[in-house]
Amino acid sequence: MLISQKKSDMTKYIFSTDFPQQQYIQIKAEFDVREEVTYLQFPAWRPGRYELGNFAKNVRSFQVFSEEGKKLNFSKISKDTWEVDTSGCKVIQVRYSYYAADMNAGSTYLDDSMLYVNPVNCCIYCKGREEEACVLEVNVPEGREYAGGLKREGNRIEAESYHVLVDSPFVFAKELEHNTYEVGGVVFHIWFHGLNRPDWERILKDFTAFTTAQMKDFGEFPVDEYHFIFLIQPQRAYHGVEHQNSTIIVLGPSIDIFGSVYDDLLGVSSHELYHTWNVKSIRPVEMYPYDYSRENYSPLGYLCEGVTTYMGDYYLLKSGVFSLKEYLKEVYKLLNKHFENFGRFHYSVAESSFDTWLDGYTAGAPGRKVSIYNEGALIALLTDVFVMQKTDNRKSLNDVMRYLYYNYYLDKKGVSEADYLQAIKDVSGGDMYEIFEKYIHGTTTFESILADSFEYLGLEMEATPVSQTSLAAIGIKTTQSGEGWMITTVYPGSDADVGGLMIGDKIMAVNNYFVDGELDKWLDYFRNDQLTMVVNRKGKLIERTLPQTDKNYYLNYSLKKVYKPSVIQLQAFRKWTGFKLEETDL
The missing domain is CATH 1.10.390.10 (Neutral Protease Domain 2)
Structure with missing residues (x-):
């Protein structure tokens, strides 16, 4: 059942997608007026990402009208705040377009096949009125399926507050795959966009298992239902964002979701589900x-x-x-x-x-x-x-x-x-x-x-040298860049550091031999010799001689059993893992 409330008590948003190829969503927001001056605020960030997003940078054609359709005067007083003269007005309508071209788990995206919205990206509000109910009307082509944590009737979605609205991403798209499972009386929905023929037997078994374990330890679930919404990409992708009764997860490549990417799918899903208790429920006082x-x-x-x-x-x-x-x-x-x-x-x-x-x-x-x-x-x-x-x-x-x-x-x-x-x-x-x-x-x-x-x-803990000579013996991380190798990290105090190599240097030659894409092979070849490197540093060729040491820098860390574990250790390991050491x- 949708919220029953007077229209004047609700903020209303209307979304239209008339020209999806341009990736601009046309948005109208209606507010009742309570002061002679109204301050309109655009979100500066989104919960789940503790950095500024500055979403107002995606806004164009910002205008404000009275209920009679008269243009109102306004001033932009900060990067994301507008001051509007609303004397004599009962209702104002704010019109703007929002550029929706990013595809990640916290973004908003539009093309001719889907509308994916995180409302916190694109819904302007009146600061101080976040507890007021909101209604959202979405105009999309017929035949689009809906996935989201808010109930909808037709093209109408309602939220009991702005806080709830902006914590409720949704998708209207073609070809959404859907299934459900139930744990402790709570229904869990799984949605896939961009993935044909999910292995539902495998997914439902694994998701039921980790959901059951989490709910058992907490004793209850904070909400009545939950939605896992997966946006599967053809290229490599990995990102998830938590919400109170849903999560958006972007993963790829699609051809490997049930291969090497499946552990990622499980890991991010269990992580985001746990967030339902931790951060969406248990929250820092600074964010409450x-x-x-x-x-x-x-x-x-x-x-x-x-x-x-x-x-x-x-x-x-x-x-x-x-x-x-x-x-x-x-x-x-x-x-x-x-x-x-x-x-x-x-x-x-x-x-x-x-x-x-x-x-x-x-x-x-x-x-x-x-x-x-x-x-x-x-x-x-x-x-x-x-x-x-x-x-x-x-x-x-x-x-x-x-x-x-x-x-x-x-x-x-x-x-x-x-x-x-x-x-x-x-x-x-x-x-x-x-x-x-x-x-x-x-x-x-x-x-x-x-x-x-x-x-x-x-x-x-057990530490062993990594196999790559550039990391273990020299102390640098590199990435191939054209015919050379760009240094991305230098281990402090390593041969590379003492020898004067810098982040951003492109290694071109080792002991006067052009590396030609084979840096580690040349380093192995000269492993017992003094090393001299020629690097391209911002367009200038520089030669550096490295000291000779027997140290290993980058190491691989793992765990092994202690010799003759005690009874206490055996009991602790069993408690921690469920396995006998x-x-x-x-």
């Missing part, structure tokens, strides 16, 4: 409620994204969807990304969370910051083991997250770091304050605490 007009700074990226990254993969193991080897492969990825990110020596996880708003999700200045996803996931693992240790394996991190869900979300409260620390203490009896100060707010290396945590589980081949 969301303010779409500006940055919502928070140091809690390690909770929002780190815990979700860890738990998303962990539930694939716990549900039996991933084997132990498949799960540990994801843990190894976390370890290797951690040790290869030199920003860990210079910028804390909390600072990096705060600064996603400064430089987004790009690598940025070399060695400056860390990933809230990767470092946060390792912190989540450490926290999981900490709680296990303090409770003789009776409790774990999922008990802490359940505590936050029932004591904060259901009480309609945001979570601070102090709240998170208190939740850990209430569940485990242990205090992680000093650990947080050292490893989340400080730059103390994780190596010792990781080693201690793995030791409790009967495991130890003594019977496991890592």
